[in-house]
Amino acid sequence: MNYTLNQLEIFLRVAENESVTKAAEILNLTQPAVSIQLKNFQAQFDIPLTEISGRKIYITDFGKEIANAAANILNQVHAINYKTAAFKNQLTGRLKISVVSTGIYVMPYFLNDFLKLHPHVELILDVTNKRTVIENLKQNEVDFSLVSILPQHMEVEKMDLLLNKLYLVNGQSIENSSNITADELFENLTLLLREEGSGTRQVMEEYIFRNQINFSKKLQLTSNEAVKQAIVAGIGSSILPLIGLKNELLNNDLQIIPVKNLPIKTMWSLIWLKNKKHSPVAMAYLRFLEQHKENIIKERFGWYSNY
Template sequence: MRNITIRQLKIFESVARNLSFSRAAEDLHLTQPAVSMQIKQMEDHAGLPLFTQAGKRIALTEAGKVMLRHSMVILADLKAAELSINNLKAGGAQRLRVGLVTSGSYFFPHLIGAFLHGKNDVELDMTVRSRDQLIALLRSDQIDLAVMVHAPDDPAIVAEAFAPNPFVLVAAPTHPLAYERNIPYVRIAHECLIVRESGTDTRSAANSTFGNHESTPRFMEIGCAEAIKQSVMAGMGISFLSAQAVQFEVRAGLLKVLDVQGFPLKRHWCVVHRADRHLPPAALDFRQFLLTEGDARLEQFTGIDKVHTGMDLLPPDDTARETRAIAAPRARHEVALRTRALLRDDGLPDEHHVQSQNHAGGDDSGADQLAARRKTAHH
């Protein structure tokens, strides 16, 4: 085993990943006989076969699985060392490669901004994708950390909860259920539920929540949280979304959180990484920041308890109706502008726009101005 080379480990990893000598040869720009020879030398060093062959197909042996696990760790460590050396050559800058699910774009830039404050030696590489896409990026070593709600049940993936992320049912303020108390689930089962697309954290939570009941609402799928909120405001149905994702619209009086039995659904934000590799220094620091400070900072930013608890379930009086009538056109305009700003051509949020919008403090300013109008109307 001492004589196995890094080149052989890379060849073995490619063959094991592709389960094909010919595809590995293409990936590495080698001939197939050269690949086969290197694998044969590794098996001679190991003293055990690493692959079995049945017809044209190959599979890893038990020894091959052990070799693959250690090979991935060794190669990941080498890549991390290469990145660290390159950072030193570039003047000591560290790169933080982190991904988050689209529903996290409402708050995550504030956490990133707090972490990066005063850290001029850290360069951020932030990716916003669906849950399934982030898991694929983690496994292919394109990101170091991911922030999501539903981590895969996989021993190769480590997930650590750092902050609550409750899910709520929302409707338009004019919906018949908007001001009812303690609504039984059976009432919801007759509604049209507007949901996110498959592969997202929000859809996964919806599937697990409503799939446990004999009767389920009729699902209407829309692949964008902003479009879902606009559809609910238009009276097309109710929706199941993260309470953090609807905080602006709830405070502006455009959406109403329904008081349904069993809700809000308690879930948590998790920071996720691969178990088989060492995290770079910047990723280690950010993970620790989330675990120690993420909860308090997120609560301070979202004020989430005010969104889904202590809700005013009584119908609004004339003053409140007048206030909402004044605030609604401006708030709808702001939501529409934010929708256009957050979406790229492929329908996913643009992380650059997300960061600039959230750092501008648009949500908080909208809430403050609405509160000022209410005070003026009252007096």
């Protein structure tokens, strides 16, 4: 056996996600690089670690045992690194944050300077839909979650970071839209919705119900990027968070359509379980945000206030 720590890490991420593509995204590697290392790792065992059926990868029972062993080994390696850095009086440890998909346009800007100040902090950032984010928090698998809608029936504490504004977006302007009732406007649009469990979809559906809006046709897509590209292609329109539209608005690929009772306003909030005992890294991050979040908003989101 002559496998490397890098191969253990790659196999563990593939096993956790049952996807080479997802593992590549998490590890910031290309898909071919992950596939090659996975093949080299597998070659060192006489028993299969994975099985392929169609385009889906499955982890065998033996593979699951190896994945558990890999997790234990990597945890010990991390512990050695943390202890070494701690001996040098440096902040060390993992910071685990789950983020709803649109939050990827927000969270990195509130992390960048903190990570530069503390280079030995390891960030684990999971970007997924609202349902999974809340489940991660409920199971105490993360330090913090970033959401735009606070979870119901959960006791959490929060720190508000940034106002979230959602507008009706189309590929081109609609003549006299501000003089048309919302019901008349939506009746002539194909509405693009996110998947069930998405916070953006929840906000959109609440707006439609609250304003008693009828619409003739809807399509469902599974990411904000997919929705944006569909709008650019002329397939339909949607209500989307402004935070993810900067480049498309600057390039005139998308247009904000004035409509009564829009924008919808919520708040991007960092939340955590009430009475949670934070790690030293998590505590340090909260202190950092308290001191610097206003400057971050001013420096990074100045364009945002113009809408």
